Amino acid sequence: MANQQIIPREVYRTMFEHLSTPVAFIGDDGTLLLCNSEYDALPANMQDAVLAVDQSTLSDESQHTVLDSSVCFIKTELGFVVIVRTQESTVPHLDKVLKHLIKEAKTAEDVFAGTAQAISEYIGWKWVAVTQFLGDGEVEVLAFWEGGQPAENFTYNFIASPCELMAKSERFTQYSDVDDAFPHHKLIQDMGAKAYAGLVYHGPDNKPLGHIMTLHDKRDVDYKYTEEVLELACITLSAHMLVNQATHELKAAKLDAATDVLTGVGNRRAFDQEFNRLYEHWTATSGAALLVIIDLNDLKTVNDTWGHEEGDKLIKLCATEFSRLGRANDKCYRLGGDEFALLFGETTPALTDVLKRRFLQATERVSVVMSRPVSASIGFAQLDSSIESQNDWFKLADERMYADKNRYKRASIRSVA
Structure with missing residues (x-):
């Protein structure tokens, strides 16, 4: 069974602020712990009605109608993530995307594969890859999905590719004609990719660790939700790195506190x-x-x-x-x-x-x-x-x-x- 991690509130805060959908975090005692600006802009009676929902009736993922709005409650180790679906909400089924990514961020195993799966499922592009930068232009694909199914991982060189430009700018990058823009890049040409979108994720020291890229063999793909979902996924991966580092440091500190310095046996x-x-x-x-x-x-x-x-x-x-x-x-x-x-x-x-x-x-x-x-x-x-x-x-x-x-x-x- 995978090890469960606790995601700090600050990570949720960062995740929420990147969303244009009203999202909040409610503690087990029913108090509002944090929210994004879209949730804060909701009418006071709507916010009060959300807080008034009986948590004892909620499951891991519950849908409730609150004042004619659909509200999703996602159970976490610290309380509930609340997503209010409004007419202005951008990403369809954001509650499912967010739940999947939160679950993967808490799981020490297969976080990369889980992230790739979530993106593949909710964006629907043909290829999704979660990578790690190795240096000197070398990139290792940690999780690769093709046609909605896991595929074999690989390494490639991103010099003179959209990945290189995206990595340097550290901004969301997209191409609807990636095959024409990069006619000499072997990976793109061998795959037959026509469309590309990518974004960098960072480690605890804010250093770029890798990127998430999605590709399609058609040009007329819908970019409407791609940037928001990739951004959320990158934040979740960064959260995983942050939690992993904190957990490793805590284990090391506990080991040091319980170990005799001279002999290495218990103290x-x-x-x-x-x-x-x-x-x-x-x-x-x-x-x-x-x-x-x-x-x-x-x-x-x-x-x-x-x-x-x-x-x-x-x-x-x-x-x-x-x-x-x-x-x-x-x-x-x-x-x-x-x-x-x-x-x-x-x-x-x-x-x-x-x-x-x-x-x-x-x-x-x-x-x-x-x-x-x-x-x-x-x-x-x-x-x-x-x-x-x-x-x-x-x-x-x-x-x-x-x-x-x-x-x-x-x-x-x-x-x-």
Whole structure:
């Protein structure tokens, strides 16, 4: 299933201002959040009547008659887009075009194909292409529709073509005799195109990223709605780019906030969140869960003898090995210094023995890389009905880890003696 994005209000505002049809955005609470100048010019009683429509009766796309005018309500993640059809409205079925484009702008997958499909369906030209500028005149077609059906994508060079002129001007460009105007452009001649219309779409930094072009094999095509629909489609694509960038930055920020800088495993914050989630899940389901606390032995000796660079190397090697102790979805966290934690959900009693064996093998591998003996102390705590709180669960694992460390220290003293 495609990932759903939230389109900022500012994007809707920009989309609406490019339309000559009265369009508004109404929140879930029935308040008018924004509108274009055409909607603002409607009589006050008309605007009040639109706001008075009971939203609980509305579906994803609903048609209502309000004071003898046809009003379309399109459901979005933030409320409803409202389109008032008046005699002066330009694009027929604009509500369907807008709904399709809004849907595609919210969908992380196939936004280019969806945009090409919407334009092909509502303009009716033979060819529709959504492209990306690659540089040096090279253009990649990201979505191509021919005769109302998806066709194979391709690349071409737009030098000495209407696409080049349109890209330079960044304005809507049309030709009713494109084959005569550009007799030497291979793509146009091979397609047998007679009419052309195109417009650039931009990225978050307002840099031209590509363009949408429509072509037809007849000269007598109707340009009446082409510019408005292409403009709306380009704004929608730009909105998609804006939302995609914001989503990517948010994910990156969340990852940074949850990742230990030195080792790349989860940090204390990430551990606390997963620890809370796992405990709450166990409380609700009484499923099995296991907490493991690990503390490296003699890290101070390594730092004092060979330097902190060697100490950091040891910590990173251990983090890598500890993160491989469990299954693919089991996580390792660095709690701070030389202390690590591992959380396991849906465990079995046999898992502890498996982890103990893997743990010893992991420290042996680190010893080989470090060219000196490496060890760590470990404590296991299975979550069961005898544990009354999260603190008790963590405390039990921590106490068992320190008990293991004390055994290591006593053994070290005996070996020296």
